[in-house]
Amino acid sequence: MNMQAHPIEQSLTIDDIRAAAVRIEGAVINTAMDYSRTLSAITGADIWLKFENLQFTAAYKERGALNAMLLMDGDKAKRGVIAASAGNHAQGLSYHGKRLGIPVTIVMPRTTPVVKVQQTEAVGGTVVLHGETFDDAYAHARELEGELGLTFVHPFDDPHVAAGQGTVALEMLAQVPELDMLVIPIGGGGLATGMGTAARAIKPGIGLIGVEAQLFPSMYNRLKSADLPCGGDTLAEGIAVKEPGVFTSRMLKGLLDDVVLVSEASLEGAVSLLLQIEKTVAEGAGAAGLAAVLAYPQLFKGRKVGIPICGGNIDTRLLANVLLRDLARSGRLARLRLTLQDRPGALFKVMREFDAHNVNIIEIYHQRIFTHLPAKGLTADIECEARDKEQLDGLVASLRASGYEVDQVELG
Incomplete structure (x- = not known):
């Protein structure tokens, strides 16, 4: 699938990003940036x-x-924009399109969860369901872009979009000028391109x-000439991109020092820590x-590290599972399987x-029939809660x- 942007200006400078910051000021939140004493103590870096x-x-x-919509001329804006997205790009376009009076059409696969369709429609987008996959x-x-005369707004492979994303780094370095490292999630690369361009211009060193998620190492493969498999069911669906921009x-x-991959267990642990320590949903x-x-403490030890928590749209049931699985990994929750007479x-x-x-018992599953044991044997699965791993x-x-x-x- 050809995922590249339209043949518009294919460069990005700090001036583009500063202009975007002026353009969007007041319409997006200049979000807080806080030091985490606890995460700093855990990681050995200033977080x-x-x-x-x-x-x-x-x-x-x-x-x-x-930023992309504000740069459109009047006729194009009047006709409206279109995008393919089942996530945050859809909601961002829909919300600001409605605010600006620009019609927004979002094409989503038929397999998209109903909640994502509803969220997009709730902020003003018109959703068209088509096909089984994102590619469809x-x-x-x-x-539809051609048939209806709409303007396609790419989720990442567009300099105007990347310029808007780069304003995150402008704010971070204005809020905490002493930062000497940024750690940036990559899906298609729009956020990293924008933030990287801004940061390199302001602080070259x-x-x-x-x-990237280990299951979707698409940019890793591209930049390192690797050939790791790409696909699977990742918690980080927002950066699950098979074909980067x-x-x-x-x-x-020319911007990044390195790209690292993180496992599903690491992602789950980070979501859980942010909720437990920072009381914030990611x-x-x-x-x-x-x-x-x-996952890579040696890369960051002793550095002043800025991390964007770039999204908080997670299904509540999935979040509950992540938290319970984290308790299990830490030894506070367990399922013990006992063989009894x-x-x-x-x-x-x-x-x-x-x-x-x-040790507190939460559930007991008693199994007499469907077991490999002789007729007089049984198994009992006991889910329990302990103070810590040592107690268990x-x-x-x-x-x-x-x-x-x-x-x-x-756990897997």
Whole structure:
């Protein structure tokens, strides 16, 4: 699929970004930037967080969408814009399009969750559902662009969009001039291109590290001439891009110091930490910068690191799962599988061990029939909550010492 932008000006300068900042001022939030003492202590770096999840649409994307629309001439604006997106770009365009009186059409795959359709329509967009994949939706949006005389606004491979995204770095370096490194999530590369261009111009020696989900290393492959597989079900769907931008790839090759990849477990841990420590909700892509600092501490130790929390649009049920899985990884929640003899009092005796170790039982799954054990055997899966891993390990050791066969069900 050809994902490159229209053949408009294919360069980006600090002047473009400063002009974008003036253009969008007052219509987007100059979000807070705060020092995190706890995350700094955990990582060994000085961590500053930029709360882009506090924009009206809960993501930085509205900066670039607004800048692109404000640069359109009157006739084009009157006819309207179109985009293919099931995420933050759709909401940013729709919200500011309605505010400016510019009709916005968003093409989404038929598989898009209803909540994303509703969110986009709620802020003023007209949603067209087409095809099974993003590629199908993109192709249809490009057809409608020509048929209806609309202007296509690319989510990342457009200098006007990247200029708007670059205003994040302008604000960060104005708020905390002593920053000496930025960690920037990368999907198609629009945010990293804009922020990188601004940061290099203001502070040429600043460190610039891009971050991608391990399952979608598309820009990593492009910049490092690698051939890692690209695809899968990632928590960071906001940066799950199989084909990075042509313009953004060219720009980032000369801007970034490195691109690192983060695992799903790292992304989950970062989302959970941001909620627990900073009391802020980040989507997977929004937490990717922190995930990188946690996964590669040697790269950031002793540095003054700026991290944009670039989005907070995460499904609440998914967020609940992430938090519970993090508790399991830390040893506070567990599922223990015990083999017992099918006789009166067997389960009661096990309960006494849990009581002795002050471990709380949440659920018990008792299985007599569908088991590999003989007819007189049974398995019991016990979900439980402990104070910490040491308390849980003590319980498991005590159960084994009492003759029970105990397995702990591990997370992927």
